[in-house]
Amino acid sequence: MQTYDIVIVGAGPAGSAAAKIAAEQGMKVVFFERGNSPGEKNASGSAIEMHAAREIIPDFPHEDTPLQRAVEGGSFWLQSEEGLLCLNAFIQAWSTEKNDVKAYTVYRNEFDKWWAEKAVEAGAKLITKTLISDIIKENGKVIGVQTEKGEKFFGNVLIGADGTNSKVAIRSGFRGPWKPNEVALCVKYDYPLPKTTIDQFWGGFSENSCKLDLYFGQSMAPAGYLWIFPNKESISIATGTGLQEMLNGGENLNYYIHQFLQHTILGRILKNVKPRYYISHEIPYLLTYPTKPLEVCRDNVLIVGDAAGSVCNFDGEGWDSAVIGGKKAAEIAIDAISDGDTSKQSFQPYQKWYNSYVLSNLDWGWRIGHWLFNEAGYEQLANPLLKTFATIFDHPHIDHIVPSLNKNLSQLLPLLGTLMLLGKLHLKPYADLLGSLV
């Protein structure tokens, strides 16, 4: 019989973070990954945020960390019948003393492997190529897990870090499978390109840096957005939409990617370039207020990251809350084990953290998403905004511009929305600017 203090299912961002924190505190930890190695089953080509990475590895990044490009800014493309409006935003502080990198693009298959190695170095045992097929219960309480080959592993605490379709969450009775309005499907294509081409079109100010492109528009991504994340020698083009939207008759996501690629912006750059691969992946995407608060801990078991629905329901980001949630869950599990009480009651600090960090993030998404897509109506906003800009450029005198700006002030709301998005992404200068505007 194999017995551990903490058993973790999943060696993604959340599971490896929890494993590292727990092992560092002397816990006997095992964590499982169904893939040949961590990251193999995950959609790669995402961006990871420094503030969250440093919660787990304070001196992050190391020399051998497999990073792609430092994110120095983003371009927001607003598409409408009038054209495409591009808002460029740079997140590097203007003063060079403060140019700390906020985020990096990564290939998840490389990065997750490195991230899990840090937990192994701290003393956690990683078991790969092993699918956890069920949990083990005794007197109604979770006491361990079982692999598909029938091997059993027992622990005082089980952490479910097994992603969107979490077996731990479902089998432990937290919830059923996500409903179509609670999950989004993402599809991502990765195109190889010469470094010089990427530097030219997506490069930032420093070597190996970039700016991300986010496209909003009815014909590109009707219920979400489409994004280009540059890597050293490839670009990832991806989009996502709620499953319910697709069931309601929306086109399939490959259609939108192909439509987008027909556009002249990219048509010339990607002419004759074949994708190296494409991948689709689900993320939780809670589009409606839950009827009751989401439960994330029960006797002997906690759920974290995508398993706990932690993805922001506006921008689709989940890496930071997965990583910080993994850390919190591990710390609270350690305290509970030391006190000899691993009941749901003893895990309440984790539920409290979740309610304040994750739910407030979701609340933000509910508000802005509802406003942008339901109340304001994206097209009605983008068209006048483009017209406003056209007016500005047509008028040579400032006194003509000011009244027309005032008249159209309410129509500048997408810009405010964009600033809010930037503010939420912890891009300090824009958060400050937003603070002074509202």
Ligand SMILES: Cc1cc2nc3c(=O)[nH]c(=O)nc-3n(C[C@H](O)[C@H](O)[C@H](O)COP(=O)(O)OP(=O)(O)OC[C@H]3O[C@@H](n4cnc5c(N)ncnc54)[C@H](O)[C@@H]3O)c2cc1C
């Ligand atoms: C295309 C795409 C792009 C994204 N880009 C970003 C981004 O730029 N920024 C951002 O913040 N977020 C992004 N996200 C969301 C982010 O990837 C997730 O929120 C994050 O990976 C969640 O981490 P996790 O550890 O909870 O789950 P996961 O990353 O899903 O990890 C779960 C792990 O558990 C393993 N596993 C699952 N079930 C079992 C089992 N039964 N037995 C053993 N192992 C199991 C899986 O193989 C996997 O390795 C993106 C998502 C997608 C799909």
